Amino acid sequence: MSLRAPLAVRYATRSTVAGLALLVVIGALVVVPIGVIVLGSVKAGRPIDPFSFTLEGWEMLLQSPKTLRSVVNSFFLVLRVPLALVVGLAMAWLLVRVRIPGHALIELGFWVAFFLPILPVTLGWVLVLDPNYGLLNEALEHLPFVTGPVFNIYSLLGIFWVHFTATTVPIMTVILAPVLRQFDSSLEESSRVCGSGPVRTARDITIPLIAPALLTALLAGLIRGMEAFEVERVLGVPSGIDVYSTRIYDLIRTEPAVWPGAMALGTLFLILLLALALLYQRYTARHTFATMGGRGTSFRPMVAGRWRYLASGACFLFLAVSLFVPLITLLTGSFMRLYGIFTIESPFTAEHWRTVLTDKLFASALTNTVALGLGVAILGLTVYSLVAYAIVRTRMPGRQLLSLLAWLPWGVPGILLGVGMLTLLLSSPLAIMYGTVGALVLALFVKEMPFATHMTKTAFGQVSAELEQAARTCGAGWFRAYRTIMLPLVSPTLVMLFVLVFLGTIRDIGTVVLLADPRSRPLSVLLLEFTLNGNLEEASVIGVIIAALAIIVAVGARRMGLRVEARSA
């Protein structure tokens, strides 16, 4: 594309100004909360106390065997992420590229599995794998060669299993399916024409081309895996298993709170994240990964023989484990007098549904949930995609820094990020928003930024620049090219991200507790209230409602996305 000199200068100046403005805004939103945490690691006392230098937190971090053990445990548990990435990729490939029988149903199943609230799901697994009363253990004990419980859910492997089946594999499948949809299958066909089998084609063509998406998913999975809290609290504490997230919680919530220790641990992982993000950035900067060019794209499924039925059976089997067990226990639990206890007289009741549905807060919480979820998802996707576009498609100064900044909100666990966000909202010009729904939307927007921005960035990177260049040559401005070329082409990823941001927002508890005004509180606060009191039955009701909401939005967004996709095809 050639631009006349004055136009080019004007474009470059405008791009520089816009880029710097974006950098300043995103930088301020991200750096202040993160700065509070980094500074907190060398500061004595509470976050609100005046600054007084100390290395006590770092000394504690390096000298406490408990903390070090928690770090090791966390590293072990996040090994599930690369494993789930492999399984998820295989599943997504079968669903999208092979289109095995029942692919639409299986994909929806993975979405649903990911939408289920984690606490009741964990307790569902306890019901099955508890060493004392677990249904599977009891069944296995009837076998002649079995003398005691075979499985123990209260172990590192138990935690690993619950995460792996309930969240990690489903989310990897859900993330990677749209990536494979944005992939010109003629590349694979060429490979096959040259005599390569499906495995070699996947190894030599498919995987290298989607490497940025795989790396983004891996990095995001590793970070989120480190932060996981609920499953570890319920299954880890009884067996003395500490992980990074529970350790930070203990340091902050035990009297006297050890803020420097918690902040140092948070900073350590922030450094780790930055190192990983830099490696990721270096790798993606050196390779081009456009999978959709200007010659048109083909989405024909791969030809597969009878084994596709076998593959379909395997997917259904996995789905039965990751969805059937938790969904049945969740639904059943919402109708039980005592969650998971069948031995009492008349164990079933609809009372919990009545209690929740007639709660005066329910209607407003439901409305707030939908409004908040849609608000953050719409605002977020708009801004995240612009940020991603600026990073991928412009030469604006500081775009690499912007890319790095966009990872930061996930560099520290939510409990610490909340403290940082509170500081930002109470001690900056943004204080005028404090106590309003705007502050909550802003905080959730920052919280959801990393994955959505980088996944959008990856999706934009899959689209060859020649398409836009053609539009610009025909006289379209950048925004028109962005709106009519880029967005429709990456719509499968945007739809997936829209739903994930929506879900992340409506399930958020940490940020909402710290920032929500009582009038803007969503359903997750009611869920928290029931959970805190051990009212798992009512919590299950809310869990079912949240999952149903997410499914409705997922199906609606998917239909909209397909329509956009069809229009642009």
Next chain:
Amino acid sequence: MPEQRDLRSGLTRRAFLGLVAGGGSAALLAGCEAPPAAPAAPTQATAAAPGGTPAASPATFLSAAEWERILAEAKREGTVTVYGAPIPDVRRAVTEGFERAHGIKLDYVIGPPGEIRQRNEQELAANRLTIDVHFSGVSEPDALNYLPQGRFESLSGKLTAAAADPAVWKGGRLKWVDNEGRYLLQTTDWVMTDLFANTRVIPANAIASWRDLLKPEYKGKIAAWDPRIPGPGIATGRYLLKTFGDQYARDLFLGQAVTLTRDVRQIAEWIAREVYPIGLGLDTTVERFRAEGFPVERVFPADGPGSVLGGWSVIRIFKGSIPHPNGAIVYVNWLLSKEGQEIYTRAIKEPSLRTDVGAEGIPAYLLPRSGVNYPDQYTEDWLSTVAPDLQKRWNDILGR
């Protein structure tokens, strides 16, 4: 700035108690008769006392005119924002009761105490408070940070005689947690739910002494709320450590391989399902299992009756620009009223310190027995000196 301390702060506790015992209390109490509704005129009565001891300086009640003015202002404010027990039954009952009584909207903030404290601390530092009244438990920061820093608004002079008439409160006095008797007003008082057993496995009379728990047959059979972590078991842990010492705590928790949890439901279910037939530091979640016929019983070893505390029932207002200052006063007075206490205590199932509020529906094991001298974990002295020491010792025993 801390408020000016009254005369009492210059006296030792013993000397002060001596003064009171010397004949002052009856005379002081005489001035506190109040009408059942709003007071007709300014009234004087005893102020607070540490652990319920009458104070030397009398508190002034709101006059009827002042009350009417505050009520009218509160109605103009339209709303009051409160933090209270994150228990759905309590939230619903208190919200409906208050709104019905005064026609003022109640915004009930929901959240775990740790997170709310974090939020409140940062709001205090920025003077942007969003919660008018906190009706919750007390912990060390209240005594170690907020009281010395003068962070609380004095409730003295903000109460009506109808609500705070000492004659209708246990022992003829209001129960304040703070030594000055102005800031932290406690409204319920109950015996901590320290020890439960599943009687199908452990006969009720098998544990006659706390030391019985050290018997070899109970090894691996006990579950407990982690005594280092805020929650129902922290009071039990502190009581045991204070009463029986470090070696006992070590022998029990480490020697008997006690399984720890931080989930109220998990521990109650473990005891009910006989996974661990003995439980330390449960809360009333256990009532849900008892109601379905599980044989889970509170056990009272003879050598340790347990301690008393006030649960979620301590009223406080932070000093600063709260959004609804008049609504806050109306809410506090409603909570202290007979109606407010009936509604609250029935929902939370804890006995009120108001003598005209019955204990119907409240588990008998929560009611303090007459003649028993329970250590009180809801006093400023306990929170500022005893609790931090015990917490440190627990952290040493179980590791930090």
